[in-house]
Amino acid sequence: MYKIKVNSSHSFDISKDTMETLDAIETTSNHYHVIQDNTTIKASIVESDFNKKFYSVKVNNNIYEVSINDALDQQIEALGFEIGASKQVNDIKAPMPGLILEINVKEAQEVKENDALLILEAMKMENVINSPRDGVIKSISVKQGETVDKNALLIEFE
Template identity: 70%
Template structure:
């Protein structure tokens, strides 16, 4: 079960079955043709941030800010915990299975919070994984063109 919030005002619940039934075809990178209730819809992913699970999506010339919370996010929220700035992230793992399309860093690079680290293609979407903090890259555990499983170690920080 996913909880989806659109423009911080509308909230929807979507099941895995709902996502599997979605009739969407990627026409070009980040551009999709969707059929819903026998109506054609054009959708474009303008930006995505996996750390905050937020996306900016343009649907038929209207732009929406979308946040997606999975079961773990919902449990954390129910317990009253938030992922705070004080949490120090020492490694980045694959949020889902996919293909490493591009690696933008190398060992020893200094990165700032928000810097693009790599691009992971999953479910016909290119997902830019950004740095959750400032730091130095200790190791890069994947290569471009490699397929990874969910929770595979991708990058370690010093």
């Protein structure tokens, strides 16, 4: 199953079987003749980024921004490991239940990517929680010695 997003607003689920039955013929490089419900459609790929699975597609003189996610991409997203997602993180949540051993930052402090923010002890292991991005600490929701549940808010960025 593929998840297709068009112009960041419309989403479609398309099966591999549906993709294989698409009546499309490449007429010239990156130009296609498509027949859908007895209607002829002219399409061309204006821009493509294979690694990001992003395409600009011109269909009947209208340009659409299209992103395609396959099953692996969807699983990675569900696990919260999307490429580049860490750059957009505005809060840090506990990845597991545990005890806050140490807090290395203060509110309004500027931090760089990978700076140690705090240490969370879980299952007799010390887990250093690092900053996912450059930013300024907006608030700290926990105190040293406090126990936290999984997904508990620890730190917010401005």
